[in-house]
Amino acid sequence: MQSLSLRFDRKKILIVFCFSILAAQAPAVGEEGVSTVATSPIALSGQASGGTLTLAHPINREAKYIAIQTTAGESAASVARRLADAISAADPFRWWGPSVHTAAEQRVNVRGSTILDLPGRRNGGGWVLGGTETGLGIPPPPVSLSASYDPTKDEVLVNWVSPPGGYDSIALVTNGIFPTSQPGQSTSCAIPMIADADMGGTMDILVVGYRKDVPSNAGAITVDRSSQEEMINTPFSLNVAPNWSTWSDEGSLSAVQDGSAVSLEMGDRGDVVAEGKRLYPYPGTPGEKRFFQVVKTHKPESNAGVWRKFVGLASGHRYRVHLRVSTLGMSDNQGDWTASVHAAHNDPSGRDLTTAQLSGMAPLPDGESGPQAGRVVGLGPSTSTRGNWMECSTGGDAPGKAISDLTLPEGVSSITVWLRCRGPIPEGVGLDWIKLEDLTESSP
Numbered sequence: 433m434q435s436l437s438l439r440f441d442r443k444k445i446l447i448v449f450c451f452s453i454l455a456a457q458a459p460a461v462g463e464e465g466v467s468t469v470a471t472s473p474i475a476l477s478g479q480a481s482g483g484t485l486t487l488a489h490p491i492n493r494e495a496k497y498i499a500i501q502t503t504a505g506e507s508a509a510s511v512a513r514r515l516a517d518a519i520s521a522a523d524p525f526r527w528w529g530p531s532v533h534t535a536a537e538q539r540v541n542v543r544g545s546t547i548l549d550l551p552g553r554r555n556g557g558g559w560v561l562g563g564t565e566t567g568l569g570i571p572p573p574p575v576s577l578s579a580s581y582d583p584t585k586d587e588v589l590v591n592w593v594s595p596p597g598g599y600d601s602i603a604l605v606t607n608g609i610f611p612t613s614q615p616g617q618s619t620s621c622a623i624p625m626i627a628d629a630d631m632g633g634t635m636d637i638l639v640v641g642y643r644k645d646v647p648s649n650a651g652a653i654t655v656d657r658s659s660q661e662e663m664i665n666t667p668f669s670l671n672v673a674p675n676w677s678t679w680s681d682e683g684s685l686s687a688v689q690d691g692s693a694v695s696l697e698m699g700d701r702g703d704v705v706a707e708g709k710r711l712y713p714y715p716g717t718p719g720e721k722r723f724f725q726v727v728k729t730h731k732p733e734s735n736a737g738v739w740r741k742f743v744g745l746a747s748g749h750r751y752r753v754h755l756r757v758s759t760l761g762m763s764d765n766q767g768d769w770t771a772s773v774h775a776a777h778n779d780p781s782g783r784d785l786t787t788a789q790l791s792g793m794a795p796l797p798d799g800e801s802g803p804q805a806g807r808v809v810g811l812g813p814s815t816s817t818r819g820n821w822m823e824c825s826t827g828g829d830a831p832g833k834a835i836s837d838l839t840l841p842e843g844v845s846s847i848t849v850w851l852r853c854r855g856p857i858p859e860g861v862g863l864d865w866i867k868l869e870d871l872t873e874s875s876p
Contacts, residue, residue, distance in 0.1 A: 472552040472559055475645035476508035476545045476568040483564030486667040487515060490560060490638055490650055491608035493713055494722065495666045498522045502565050508545035511568060516540045516547050546645070555647070556611040557603030557640040562649040562669045571599060571643040576741040577651030577675050579637050579660050580870070581625060591620045591744035592639050592651050599641035599648070607636050616641070620744060627656065631713045636664055651675050660742070661754075661867035663715060665722050671696040672738060673725040673863075679850065680736035681791045694736040694853070697726040699862055718756050719821065724864030726760070729853045732768070735791050739850035742868050743782065749872040750839045753808060753849055754825040754865075759816040761859035766813060769855035773863070774806035775826060775835060780843035790850050797844075807834040808849075811861070821864065837871060 474487075482504030488497035498518045502511055519540045540549045552558030561570050572595040580589045590604065594617075602614040606626055614621055627633045634656045641648040652664035652674045662675065672678055680694055704720045705711075715721045727737055745751065753775045762769070778785065779797040788794035792803035800806060809824045810832020811817065824830035826837045838847060851863050 471548060472550045472554050472556055473645055474512075474547040474550065474559065474561070474647065476512050476547070476570075477644065477646070478508055478569055479567055480504065480506040480508075480511055481565055481567035482506070483566070485511065485515065485561065485565040485568075486563040487519065488560050488562060488650075488666045489558060490605075490652070490664065490666050491558065493608075493636060493654075493664045493715055495560075495664075496522075497562075497667050499563060499667070502568075508568050509542075512542045512545045512547050516542045519547070519550070553611055555601050555603060555613070555642045555645065557605040557638055557647070557650070558611070560638075560640055560647050560650045560666060562667045564670055566670070569644060569646045571595065571641050571646060571648040573649035573669050573674065574602075574639050574641055574651040575675055575677050576743055577637070577639055577653045578742045578744050578868075579635075579653045579655035580744055580746070581655060581657045582622070583657070585622070586625050587622045588625050588635065588637070588655055589620065589622050589744050590637060590639070593741070593743070594619055594641060599643055601642045603638075603640045603642070603647075605638040605640070607631070608638075625657070632716075633657070634663075634713075636713075638664070649674065659867055659869040662865060663713075663718075663721070665715060668698040668723065668725075671698050673698075673723070676725065676738045676740045678736070679739055679787055679790050681787050681793075691730075693729065693731045693734045695728045695730070696738070697728065697860065699724040699726045699864070718823075718865035721864055724862050725851075726860040726862050727851060727853050727857075728860040729769070729855060729857045732855055734856065735852070735854050737790070737851040737853050738863070739785070739790060739848060740866075741778065741782075741784070741846050741848050743846045745840060745845045745847060746870070746872070747840050747842050747844055749870055750837050751847060752825055752827045752837045752869040752871055753847070754823065754867040754869065755808065755849070755863065756821045756823045756865045757809060757811070757817070757851075758819065758821045758862040758864075759811050759857075759859075760819060760862050762816050762857060762861075763813075763818075766859075767856050768813070769853070769857045770803075770810065770812045771851070771853050771857060771861040772803075772810040772832060773808045773824075773849065773851050775808055775838060775847060775849045776800070776806040777838055777840055777844050778846040778848055780841075782846045785848050785850070790852065792852070804832070804834040807832055809833060821862070 480502035795801040
């Protein structure tokens with residue numbers, strides 16, 4: 433295998449070429465003068481809720497980003513000025529290769545509460561906002577992003593779930609540099625398969641929603657001709673991994689309020705491999721991913737976790753769920769707790785599983801019931817991973833496993849996977865990777 437720096441040269445050249453074309457097409461004016469590169473403005477509005485605000489540039493699987501802290505009630509103009517200063521200090525023009533711009537052009541400027549001079553197509557998915565900040569007009573991200581290969585058309589069917597009200601527009605970006613625009617109310621599309629040999633025959637897909645020139649965080653998925661997996665690294669929104677959502681039963685409703693029963697965190701491994709030693713694409717394995725989901729529960733009655741759907745699947749096909757989980761710092765004798773990952777197909781309507789189903793208190797759509805229903809792996813005081821990461825699947829063996837590969841009944845096109853944490857787990861449970869493999873052979 434070649435190093436990332438060598439294999440990325442071709443992509444650098446293509447990015448520079450794309451930005452050169454954009455520069456000739458759409459100059460933008462900032463307070464410091466006229467920029468010679470097409471720009472993607474971010475028009476913040478209102479006030480900050482207070483928290484961490486991240487701006488990421490996901491042209492690679494390992495997105496570069498900057499972060500600032502906002503204060504409750506801070507004006508959009510104040511945040512925009514401070515964010516622009518942080519961006520300028522980070523020199524984002526160099527994030528995608530050697531800078532071809534002057535020092536003045538590398539300065540990111542502000543007009544009112546609008547950040548100017550970020551390179552890229554307007555509302556083209558090149559910049560995403562995340563963190564725990566929920567004000568400033570930042571829209572919620574799309575969730576449950578899914579991508580399935582259609583061999584009859586050599587296309588990828590992309591599906592996602594938008595927040596209530598949808599978006600003004602949506603950008604779908606493939607392999608970090610090929611943006612296409614989608615209607616703001618759309619939740620699916622078909623795109624040509626671009627199986628990059630240098631990426632092991634895979635294609636990376638991002639979906640970003642826009643409201644009034646403000647980007648959401650990205651939904652992110654990597655697809656090949658038989659599977660889809662989460663390999664793209666961008667900072668989380670509200671401490672929830674891209675594509676995922678939170679759930680909690682009535683006894684731990686504060687999971688999304690004050691955190692007294694349940695808290696969520698973005699685990700951070702830092703740079704697993706130094707930049708000069710990375711192989712392309714990076715990350716190429718789950719253990720190389722910088723960020724991972726952490727769920728901590730704090731009370732005996734806590735019962736909560738995270739979930740996502742895979743949508744747009746093929747009825748009659750057999751699917752295998754792969755994942756990696758860790759009990760992190762939890763020891764074998766640390767209290768009465770359980771952590772488990774489950775999978776089940778949805779009903780033909782595709783409606784979300786209820787909290788009662790996710791918590792094991794109501795039957796799943798296949799009729800199975802009880803805390804073991806749909807269980808891919810079950811962990812606890814006697815089956816902790818002792819800080820290691822355990823890879824398991826519906827097709828292999830794992831502690832507490834009570835499910836096999838899933839065959840979708842007629843009319844069913846979605847599968848839900850969820851993490852359930854019961855009881856006090858103060859050190860948390862980690863989930864860093866999931867993959868859905870289509871085991872049904874298809875012919876073009």
